[in-house]
Amino acid sequence: MISMAKPQIGDDEKRAVMEVLDSGMIAQGPRVKAFEEAFAKMCGTNHAVATTSGTTALHVALLAHGIGKGDEVITSAFTFIASANSILYVGAKPVFVDIDPRTFNLDASKIEKTITKKTKAILPVHLYGLSCDMDPIMKIAKKHGLTVIEDGCQSHGAEYKGRKVGSFGTGAFSFYPTKNITSGEGGMITTNDPVINEKCRVIRQHGMRKRYYHDELGYNFRMTDIHAAIGLAQLKKLERFNAQRQENAKFLSENLKGVTPPFVPEGQTHVFHQYTIRVSGGKRDALRAYLNEHGVGSEVYYPVPIHQQTFYVKDLGYNQSLAETERASQEVLSLPVHPALSSAELETIVAAVNEYMTK
Numbered sequence: 001m002i003s004m005a006k007p008q009i010g011d012d013e014k015r016a017v018m019e020v021l022d023s024g025m026i027a028q029g030p031r032v033k034a035f036e037e038a039f040a041k042m043c044g045t046n047h048a049v050a051t052t053s054g055t056t057a058l059h060v061a062l063l064a065h066g067i068g069k070g071d072e073v074i075t076s077a078f079t080f081i082a083s084a085n086s087i088l089y090v091g092a093k094p095v096f097v098d099i100d101p102r103t104f105n106l107d108a109s110k111i112e113k114t115i116t117k118k119t120k121a122i123l124p125v126h127l128y129g130l131s132c133d134m135d136p137i138m139k140i141a142k143k144h145g146l147t148v149i150e151d152g153c154q155s156h157g158a159e160y161k162g163r164k165v166g167s168f169g170t171g172a173f174s175f176y177p178t179k180n181i182t183s184g185e186g187g188m189i190t191t192n193d194p195v196i197n198e199k200c201r202v203i204r205q206h207g208m209r210k211r212y213y214h215d216e217l218g219y220n221f222r223m224t225d226i227h228a229a230i231g232l233a234q235l236k237k238l239e240r241f242n243a244q245r246q247e248n249a250k251f252l253s254e255n256l257k258g259v260t261p262p263f264v265p266e267g268q269t270h271v272f273h274q275y276t277i278r279v280s281g282g283k284r285d286a287l288r289a290y291l292n293e294h295g296v297g298s299e300v301y302y303p304v305p306i307h308q309q310t311f312y313v314k315d316l317g318y319n320q321s322l323a324e325t326e327r328a329s330q331e332v333l334s335l336p337v338h339p340a341l342s343s344a345e346l347e348t349i350v351a352a353v354n355e356y357m358t359k
């Protein structure tokens, strides 16, 4: 079976982990610091703060911006559950805005009418490796005095008009093994604001500024040096991995028939965390079954939009309708695009999709 993801762990990562184990300093230490500095440099931000996951990066970022009970945060319902759950963790309410059907990202033109007196932030999710349309989002945020927390968990290194995602507002990234780079598990917050940087560090470490003096409620969301060592080795390969993903995506887009390939707006670089096609005419699930029978893995990200998840409907009372989000959840299908795919595997993917779609 051609798999959807294959973490690229080589000798560099193995050696780096062994060095940490041999050093005796295995919790948060110098590797975490080095990983933070290298990640901030990659993003073009002044600071980066490592955490245990993308989820905790979002959680800490929201807390650091003082978002909490009674506040509303505008985001997408067409994303992984963590984007919205992190808003719930701080006691705030996710307010969902529909997506642009071409990019699958927040439709910026629909944001302003959802702003209320309670709105504190916009949390754009750069889905599948493609940036949201950041110019209008930043303009709306500025006009209404809103914080922007970018969920870049799927978009390490993606650019919008020459600027990396995670550098517009406060960014959050994930290093889960399927991501463009991994640290095993792990997360990173990016910011240019020294105050937010310091707050994130305090929240990550049990609200502690001075050893064993706790001024506020914090958590243990520290990354270990073992994870940071893997992350650092991976970060050096990010550009190469992304270039390979882009090359694989180009081949797929040039050769697939009968499906809508990913759309890349002018001025943006897509880093293809996922290569997601749209299959219309109700054929998506049958195509997926056919691919499965022919040894081609595929996945639906995401079959149930967040506003329709049981917990959000039954416990939180969401009952809105988001036409494009719901249509996308019925039509999207992600195909393998990871950097370890061989030419023969790419050809097998194309042949299987085309056989089904043109028969």
Ligand SMILES: Cc1ncc(COP(=O)(O)O)c(C=O)c1O
Residues within 6 Å of the ligand: 053, 054, 055, 056, 079, 080, 082, 083, 125, 151, 153, 154, 173, 174, 175, 176, 186, 187
């Ligand atoms: C868009 C998005 N946000 C948040 C997360 C959460 O990251 P993690 O799994 O590292 O907690 C993910 C990870 O899958 C994600 O894809």
